[in-house]
Amino acid sequence: MVTVNLRSFRQMVLKNRRRMRSFLTRLEKNVPKGMKKLQEEADKGAWGRTDCLDCANCCKTMSPTYTVEDIRRISAHLNMTPAAFREKWLYKDRTGDWMNVKQPCQFLDLKTNKCDIYAVRPRDCAGFPHHNKKMGPDYMHMYHQNIEYCPATYRLVENIMEKAADGGL
Ligand code: SF4
Ligand code: SF4
Numbered sequence: 001m002v003t004v005n006l007r008s009f010r011q012m013v014l015k016n017r018r019r020m021r022s023f024l025t026r027l028e029k030n031v032p033k034g035m036k037k038l039q040e041e042a043d044k045g046a047w048g049r050t051d052c053l054d055c056a057n058c059c060k061t062m063s064p065t066y067t068v069e070d071i072r073r074i075s076a077h078l079n080m081t082p083a084a085f086r087e088k089w090l091y092k093d094r095t096g097d098w099m100n101v102k103q104p105c106q107f108l109d110l111k112t113n114k115c116d117i118y119a120v121r122p123r124d125c126a127g128f129p130h131h132n133k134k135m136g137p138d139y140m141h142m143y144h145q146n147i148e149y150c151p152a153t154y155r156l157v158e159n160i161m162e163k164a165a166d167g168g169l
Contacts, residue, residue, distance in 0.1 A: 003051070003054050004050060004051060004054040004055040004057075004151050006055065006057055006151075009057070009151050009154070012154070013147065013148055013154065017147060017148060020147055020154075020157050020158075020161065021144055021147070023157070023160075023161055023164070024140050024143055024144055024157065025144075027140065027160070028140050038160060038163060039131070039156070039160070040132075041159070042156045042157075042159035042160045042163070043131045043132065043156050045155070045156075045159045046131075046152045046153070046155035046156040046158075046159060047152060049155055050151050050152040050155060052113075052152075053112075053113050053114070054113070055113065055151055056104075056108060056113035057149055057150065057151065058125075058128050058129070058149060058150060059104055059105045059107075059108040059113075059115065059125075060103065060104040060105075060108065061103065061104075061149055062103075062149055063099040063100035063103065063105070064099075064100070064105075064121075064122040064124035064125045064128070065097045065098065065099060065122070065124045066090060066097075066098040066099070066122050066124075067098075067122070067123060067124075068082075069123075070122040070123060070124075071085055071086060071090075071098065073120050074117055074120050074121075074122070077117060077119075077120045078117075086098065089101060089102065089106055107121070128150075129142075129146050129150045129152055129153045130142060131152070131153070131156060143156070143157050
């Protein structure tokens with residue numbers, strides 16, 4: 001497993017994101033045969049090179065979306081009412097979703113990069129970066145966004161680009 005260095009990750013993003021997003025746009029317009037399989041292989045390769053406990057960049061720089069069920073479960077775990085939990089930690093964004101007020105997330109232990117409420121964390125956190133949620137071209141808009149925040153997504157896209165450069169697409 002390769003250690004995640006967030007400083008060099010940010011530098012790589014600044015250098016390469018434009019090129020990567022142009023590649024993704026071209027891929028969306030001309031989806032190769034076997035795209036789903038390619039994404040699955042690229043995903044596997046990405047996780048072989050990424051350890052979330054070295055990173056936690058999603059918890060540091062993004063907010064999960066909390067469902068009503070997430071709020072109910074987490075507030076019960078913390079012996080709070082859902083209303084008190086919302087009042088203390090969340091706000092409603094323009095689209096009506098409940099999001100964290102604070103960044104990094106209030107539940108992130110910054111010394112260990114572990115989540116203090118791991119067992120009851122929001123469903124959005126449990127699934128992030130959602131590589132397997134919906135493999136296929138319809139999901140590429142998420143890659144456009146998350147290459148900037150998530151080293152695993154960045155590496156997934158990098159793996160697909162390497163395959164394309166080798167003539168494998
Ligand atoms: S709830 Fe846990 S997993 Fe989710 S953003 Fe906060 S620290 Fe990260
Ligand atoms: S999901 Fe991505 S951003 Fe979050 S900790 Fe893992 S590699 Fe880092």
